[in-house]
Amino acid sequence: MQAIMDKNVEPIYQKLCPQLKKRPEIRKQISEMINTFDSDVVKWQRAPKEVMSKSVSEGVIKREYDAWELRNVETRNGTRYMVVICLYSVNKDEPDKKGLIAIQIFTEAESSSKQKELYTIAGDI
Secondary structure, three states, X not given: OHHHHXXXXXXXXXXXXXXXXXXXXXXXXXXXXXXXXXXXXXXXXXXXXXXXXXEEEOXXXXXXXXXXXXXXXXEOOOOEEEEEEEEEEEEOOOHHHOEEEEEEEEEOOOOHHXXXXXXXXXXXX
């Protein structure tokens, strides 16, 4: 979140999985995503990490897919957003997907049915 607050593309790029880093326009997409916010981010709240799925074989983790939600992301203008971050912390079967595989920005709303997706960067999950 600090990279978004600082409007700094590189820290986000460095956390991407190799699959996303191969996209020729990925740095431009990250910049566009950062500029989705209507003004500077002044506060936010991180929800606990959720392990969405885990694959274990003979006691070894082969794949682990995690997700975080940053809620109540508020800008100086008072607009509220939610940021969803998905990553493979482990992916022995597809190493090209290890790392940050998706970032989505939504408007924050009372219910998910009222949220609006504003920007998505995603690889093949």
